[in-house]
Amino acid sequence: MKRTRCLSLAMLLTVALVSMSCGRGDDGEASAPTSTTNDVPATGATAAIPTTTAAKVDSKLCPVKALDTAKGPVEVSFWHSMSAANEDALEKLTEKYNAGQTKVKVALKYQGTYDESIQKYVAGVRGGELPSMIQTEETAMQTMIDSKSIVPIGSCVVAENYDLSDYSPGLISQYTFASVLQTMPFQLSNPILYYNKKAFRAAGLDADKPPTTLTEILEASRKIVATGKAKGAADKAFALEIQAWYPEQFLSKAGEAVVNNDNGRNARATAAKLDSKTFTDTLQWIVTMNKEGLMLNAGRNVSGQNHFLAVANGDVAMTFGTSAALGTVYQLLPAFPNIEIGLAPLPGPTGAGVTIGGGSLYMTTKTSDEQKAAVWDFMKFLNTPENQSYWHVNTGYIPTRISATKSAEVQKFWTERPGFKVAFDQLAASKLPVGGGGPLIGDYLGFRAALESALESVVADGDVAKAQSKAQADATKAITDYNKRIGA
Numbered sequence: 001m002k003r004t005r006c007l008s009l010a011m012l013l014t015v016a017l018v019s020m021s022c023g024r025g026d027d028g029e030a031s032a033p034t035s036t037t038n039d040v041p042a043t044g045a046t047a048a049i050p051t052t053t054a055a056k057v058d059s060k061l062c063p064v065k066a067l068d069t070a071k072g073p074v075e076v077s078f079w080h081s082m083s084a085a086n087e088d089a090l091e092k093l094t095e096k097y098n099a100g101q102t103k104v105k106v107a108l109k110y111q112g113t114y115d116e117s118i119q120k121y122v123a124g125v126r127g128g129e130l131p132s133m134i135q136t137e138e139t140a141m142q143t144m145i146d147s148k149s150i151v152p153i154g155s156c157v158v159a160e161n162y163d164l165s166d167y168s169p170g171l172i173s174q175y176t177f178a179s180v181l182q183t184m185p186f187q188l189s190n191p192i193l194y195y196n197k198k199a200f201r202a203a204g205l206d207a208d209k210p211p212t213t214l215t216e217i218l219e220a221s222r223k224i225v226a227t228g229k230a231k232g233a234a235d236k237a238f239a240l241e242i243q244a245w246y247p248e249q250f251l252s253k254a255g256e257a258v259v260n261n262d263n264g265r266n267a268r269a270t271a272a273k274l275d276s277k278t279f280t281d282t283l284q285w286i287v288t289m290n291k292e293g294l295m296l297n298a299g300r301n302v303s304g305q306n307h308f309l310a311v312a313n314g315d316v317a318m319t320f321g322t323s324a325a326l327g328t329v330y331q332l333l334p335a336f337p338n339i340e341i342g343l344a345p346l347p348g349p350t351g352a353g354v355t356i357g358g359g360s361l362y363m364t365t366k367t368s369d370e371q372k373a374a375v376w377d378f379m380k381f382l383n384t385p386e387n388q389s390y391w392h393v394n395t396g397y398i399p400t401r402i403s404a405t406k407s408a409e410v411q412k413f414w415t416e417r418p419g420f421k422v423a424f425d426q427l428a429a430s431k432l433p434v435g436g437g438g439p440l441i442g443d444y445l446g447f448r449a450a451l452e453s454a455l456e457s458v459v460a461d462g463d464v465a466k467a468q469s470k471a472q473a474d475a476t477k478a479i480t481d482y483n484k485r486i487g488a
Helices: 011-018 083-100 115-125 138-146 154-161 197-202 212-229 247-254 260-264 277-291 304-311 324-335 369-382 387-397 408-416 418-428 445-459 463-483
Strands: 037-041 046-050 072-082 102-111 133-137 184-189 191-196 239-241 297-298 318-322 340-347 355-365
Touching: 046 304, 072 083, 072 277, 072 369, 083 102, 083 324, 083 369, 083 387, 102 369, 115 133, 115 138, 133 138, 133 418, 138 355, 138 387, 138 445, 154 355, 154 369, 184 212, 184 324, 184 369, 191 197, 191 247, 191 304, 191 418, 197 212, 197 340, 212 277, 212 318, 239 277, 239 304, 247 277, 277 297, 277 445, 277 463, 297 304, 304 318, 304 324, 318 324, 324 340, 324 387, 324 418, 355 369, 369 387, 387 408, 408 418, 445 463
Parallel strands: 072 102, 072 133, 239 297, 239 318
Antiparallel strands: 037 046, 133 355, 184 355, 191 318, 191 340
């Protein structure tokens, strides 16, 4: 029987209809080139994205041919954090894989949210159960590397001479460290603007020209609130989810690093970079929105639904949210006839654009040679253009494969639901972040807790200087304390 979990957006329907609330439930050795590049457009110009080099990795770490001599089906455990429509799609892909061959049997094991899953994984490294493979979000990369419990996927790439040239721009750079691809891309997302077109029209705004900056959100919010919900707009204009991901994206859009040493890419991060004017401006925007009564505080939103529910109920007209929620949002739209969903790129500072979000797939060392080969085979299966097309259409995650976006299925889908193309276009128009990828931070949970405390602080008292200073100090302390704990 399928579990019911409160973190999923699928629960929005139940919450909206029966006003229930619930607690958290919430990517013989073959010869290989000495270096490869993935020459794909990253900003409209061609940018060479470095991949694994044979000189940097031991291909024997990934015995890709071990399945050839395996006796009986090789069992693989896969820890994941998908829910709602995303879990349905993952289950169907896994069933398709298991039914399509006889050498491997993959068992999906839900582990809660990404944060809960990584905590269980770290506990397992210290002495407990570990899976054959695990899905984690991009923020876990430094922790996974430091755990010394993973097989770098670059070793599989070199062992099989696997072609990476069809992967989307920036993906390989995002998941590469020390010239080695550490993890297999799988699900690709970024934050976008969700808004109610009906509320925009009621307020006299052009529903086809949503805000592109935080200042424009402020200006539109004033008109929406002045009109009010009774006249078809909303009594509050914007639902703020207390989520560190958004200000991190604003820093990247401004061409800035989130932590020092080029986002921890050229050397281990030792300090936050939250003392920038971009972060000051972000906090001041929140203060202004709040003081003028334009904003609804959705809190830290551990259920993952509050900000979406506020839009669905017509309480607010706009919010930020992950593109990975699109599949579930469209599933539920028929239950909310007063909403005409609009989707647009994430507003913020003009500049470099968003960084990659979502999740990737790690192979663990606590497995036999046959299991490593099985994991690699399954990872490749999940990333075929056909399966990435299916994954995109059914979840909203951006395809990892360029050819998948050109498939008839995806092109037809984008014609019918152009909103699903927003996140893809946004990422395609983005430059690589400082250091070539998002920040590598050991205690990312601690770092984000400090950042989110700053957001809460300015909502509470409006003191930007105090909140920013404390965020810089506390986030840096989270980084340095982690480095000390692991002896780095």
